[in-house]
Amino acid sequence: MSPVLAGVLQLLALVVALGLSYRPLGDHMARVYSSERHLRPERWIYRAIGANPSAEMRWPAYLRGVLAFSAVSVLFLYLLQRVQGSLPGSLGFVSIDPDQAFNTAASFVANTNWQSYYGEQAMGHVVQTGGLAVQNFVSAAVGMAVAVALVRGFARSRTGELGNFWADLVRGVVRILLPMAVIGALVLVACGAIQNFSGIHEVGQFGGGTQQWNGGAVASQEVIKELGTNGGGYFNANSAHPFENPNGLSNLFEIYLILVVPFALTRTFGRMVGSLKQGYAILGTMAVIWIGFTALMMWTEFAGRGPAFELAGGAMEGKETRFGIAGSSLFSVATTLTSTGAVNSFHSSYTGFGGGITMLGMQLGEIAPGGVGSGLYGMLIMAVIAVFLAGLMVGRTPEYLGKKIGTREIKFAACYILVTPALVLCFTAASFVLDTPAHSMTNSGAHGFSEILYAFTSGANNNGSAFAGLNADTQWFNSTIGIAMLLGRFLPMVFVLALAGSLAEQTPVPETAGTLRTEKPLFTGLLVGTIMIIAGLTYFPALALGPLAEGLAA
Secondary structure, rough: OOHHHHHHHHHHHHHHHHHHHHHHHHHHHHHHOOOOOOOOOHEEEEHHHOOOOOOOOOOHHHHHHHHHHHHHHHHHHHHHHOOOOHOOOOOOOOOHHHHHHHHHHHHHHOOOOOOOOHHHHHHHHHHHHHHHHHHHHHHHHHHHHHHHHEEEHHOOOOOOOOOOHHHHHHHHHHHHHHHHHHHHHHHHHHHHOOOOOOOEEEEEEEOEEOOOOOOOOOOHHHHHHHOOOOOOOOOOOOOHHOOOOHHHHHHHHHHHHHHHHHOOOHHHHHHHOHHHHHHHHHHHHHHHHHHHHHHHHHHHHOOOOHHHHHHHOOOOOOEEEOOOHHHHHHHHHHHHOOOOOOOOOOOOHHHHHHHHHHHHHHHHOOOOOOOHHHHHHHHHHHHHHHHHHHHHHHOOOEOOEEEEEEEEEEHHHHHHHHHHHHHHHHEEEHHHHOOOOHHEOOOHHHHHHHHHHHHHHHHHHOOOOOOEEEEOOOOHHHHHHHHHHHHHHHHHHHHHOOOOOOOOOOOOOOOOOOOOOOHHHHHHHHHHHHHHHHHHHHHHHHHOOOOOHHHHHH
């Protein structure tokens, strides 16, 4: 079987698996967030934190809940790393330095999981399981809660109430992420991923010498790393490490975990707003971009020229032979079109155009299908902008799902799409103006520029993957990327919740013959075009200096 055919079959198998999961999972999540019943374990949690899960919140109160919970999480995770050397189960590792502890705390709370450290050489069992793995669950649940609040803004009318943040947070963990993670961890263990609390072992190597390996609760952290679109690896090699991702079957399963919840949330959206066709339109937009990026990535990585490429069957540098180009391409597109950032190959070793595709996937806003929760609310923001543009073209007030998109709403949407490009481009420019950051670059020229552009693109968009040639464990990068991750995560949430509150207060507008049919393929095409044009106009100059220049020079 040719590698290209194998890649096509993997893609088809993935589409079938996602299709089979779409309806039951999407409907289940809609029931979870619409239910008025509280499970007994949930009531225990509410009593412990002093929350009233039945109290409705307007958007400022909902936002205060998001920010307060996240601030406490950052502080807790920072302190846990700072006292690691005194904790049991630390495997002899010392406490983490202040700048790196801040970077890691910001990273995992912001659902980014950017890592400027070697996981197997820095973090003990307590920090890995009691700190990082916990944040993998709750940071994902925060994103889902904000997305559901925006959906309620479209679904409700003549009220500013968006639900209860604490109830949405707890339900997302207890009823959705935790059960799926338990099942997924068992599948990964069956595939060969490790799950233990073993210490450090010294083993012999072929040809002499020894190597140190340490165990850990890897499968349980790996599953929520992918399911919650988090991405932080237990080991420095991330999902390229055989303890995390042993074979082709586990690789395909991990890609499925990355995509299943973001895609299924479109059905949740359709169910909650009372129109499944609206959910299908959003799903179609996500699917067109995802399949297009996947096909383009496979083409550019298989089509390398020269004797080395021909002998290897394509651009195999930096890729695991057990996954090949197809499995690596599928994974890289899935992880950068979502906010996952996990890697089973090294994006810095991709062809110039291949590296550019991974960057562009993040620069679109990670909305195809995007992160858990963040992908849906990002796509809905783009839908608001698309109907606004359509309204300008035909000369009528734009409407979406029966809600008028006026000056106030479009200002919130515009602020949302400006936050991450401003962070990416300003921090990238500052890194080249100053002397010290440039010393972290392994490469010069276009690829060196791409290393720093990729780092801030990844941080501000809450992805977490990297061009591995950049030494990011410096005070400059730990601090600036940490700031970019926090601002890139929580500033957009301010505008999302403000928009949700504004929409929920409106009186629905009756549909007329002139209303734009947003459930039709025409709107899907308009939405795809809007996304590509906005990202292209914003990032094209920077991409031209980096991956495009490198690809054209190859």
